[in-house]
Amino acid sequence: MRLFLGQRAWVLQRLTALVQLFLLALGAATLLIAPPLAYERWYALATSTHGAVLIVVFFATLALHGWIGVRDIALDYVHPPFLRLAVLTVVGVILFAIVIRVVLTMAAHFAGGA
Amino acid sequence: MxxxxxxxxxxxxxxxxxxxxxxxxxxxxxxxxxxxxxxxxxxxxxxxxxxxxxxxxxxxxxxxxxxxxxxxxxxxxxxxxxxxxxxxxxxxxxxxxxxDMTQFFAHYHSIKPYLINDTAPPERERLQSPAEREKLNGLYECILCACCSSFCPSFWWNPDKFIGPAGLLQAYRFISDSRDTATAERLAYLDDVYRLFRCRTIMNCTEVCPKGLSPSHAIERIRQALVRESS
The missing domain is CATH 3.10.20.30 (Beta-grasp domain)
Structure with missing residues (x-):
């Protein structure tokens, strides 16, 4: 777990925040410039190669950013080691499952469309 | 009254x-x-x-x-x-x-609050340029009253592990000193999930410092120095 110690976690949290900020700005710009007002256009946007990749990247960075944030809170407030490990494991599994679900959804679409 | x-x-x-x-x-x-x-x-x-x-x-x-x-x-x-x-x-x-300030001073001593320079000492003194000396302003004035550390929620949560704003301000005082040659060792010691990175940038330390110093700014500079050191 050296990956998430000290400076690395701090840098990772900021990098993931920057990625999300960029993606949110991109999403907002898309909505403002060419708003996909119909379901079909939303669907086409989300399932284009670029759209799918960006959605997966968004959820992956969100999960990593969120887990580091929860870890920080746990380090501050949850002092019993076993309880802290349990909290971090449960939150980690939930966040990881969300990312896997997004990846599988996108993969299923591309497999179905191929 | x-x-x-x-x-x-x-x-x-x-x-x-x-x-x-x-x-x-x-x-x-x-x-x-x-x-x-x-x-x-x-x-x-x-x-x-x-x-x-x-x-x-x-x-x-x-x-x-x-x-x-x-x-x-x-x-x-x-x-x-x-x-x-x-x-x-x-x-x-x-x-x-x-x-009881035992823990507070233990953290202070842990950052080695003295100049480390293993090179041969010059005949009179180790000189600094005015610009190098300027970097110490806002750092050396700390009187270790503990107003900052005692008002820091991160210090309340982990007083035994988090060095606290006063100790980190002092750490940066020596990191930024041109005469000190142990910068890498000092940064390596601080690159820890508790010692430095428990700071959540709440900034109570800067808010209450009776000497008008800014430990939160010093902590930010240590983080930047760590990034520079590892890149």
């Missing part, structure tokens, strides 16, 4: 309590420490630290109306009454307004 002061005598009290006082300050009483010294002549059991009475020694740090500060620098004029005085939050209380 009315005061409400935290009292605890470990030899006779099971629990701390607040004691109310009425005091008539005299014309020469300008600062809160003057009032406390006058109170001491009325109730000599009241315990607090004091020494220089001019904001240099940092002995009389306490929580004044909910905010940490030095009694000797706090004007009596304008203080809301009753003036509520408590010991520094988050520190073990020894007696009344006196706290």
């Amino acid at each position: 009315r005061l409400s002061i935290y009292r605890f005598n470990p030899e006779s009290d099971l629990k701390p309590h607040m004691q109310d006082y009425e005091l008539a300050p005299e014309a020469d009483d300008k600062k809160l420490l003057d009032a406390l010294m006058r109170l001491k002549t009325i109730d000599d059991s009241l315990s607090f630290r004091r020494s220089c009475r001019e904001g240099v020694c940092g002995s009389d740090a306490m929580n004044i109306n909910g905010r940490n500060g030095l009694a000797c620098l706090t004007p009596l004029a304008g203080l809301k009454e009753p003036v509520v005085l408590r010991p520094l939050p988050g520190f073990p209380v020894i007696r009344d307004l006196i706290v």
Whole structure:
């Protein structure tokens, strides 16, 4: 777990925040410039190669950013080691499952469309 | 004036309590420490630290109306009454307004608060340019009163592991010193999930520093130095 110690976690949290900020700005710009007002256009946007990749990247960075944030809170407030490990494991599994679900959804679409 | 002061005598009290006082300050009483010294002549059991009475020694740090500060620098004029005085939050209380600062100074010593330079010393002194000396301004003035660390929630949560704003300000004082050659070792010591990175940038430290220093700024500079060091 050296990956998430000290400076690395701090840098990772900021990098993931920057990625999300960029993606949110991109999403907002898309909505403002060419708003996909119909379901079909939303669907086409989300399932284009670029759209799918960006959605997966968004959820992956969100999960990593969120887990580091929860870890920080746990380090501050949850002092019993076993309880802290349990909290971090449960939150980690939930966040990881969300990312896997997004990846599988996108993969299923591309497999179905191929 | 009315005061409400935290009292605890470990030899006779099971629990701390607040004691109310009425005091008539005299014309020469300008600062809160003057009032406390006058109170001491009325109730000599009241315990607090004091020494220089001019904001240099940092002995009389306490929580004044909910905010940490030095009694000797706090004007009596304008203080809301009753003036509520408590010991520094988050520190073990020894007696009344006196706290145990053992942990605080252990953190201070852990950052090696002295110049490290293994090169042969010059005949007279290690010179600095004015620009290099300028970098120490806002750092060397810290008097270790602990107002900042005691007002830092991150320090309350992990007082045994987080170095705290005072120690980190001192750490940066030596990291930024052009005469010190142990920058890499100092940064490696601080690159830890607890020692430095428990700081959540709450900035209470900068808010309460009675000397007007900014530990949060120093902490940010340490983080930047760490990024530069590893890139």
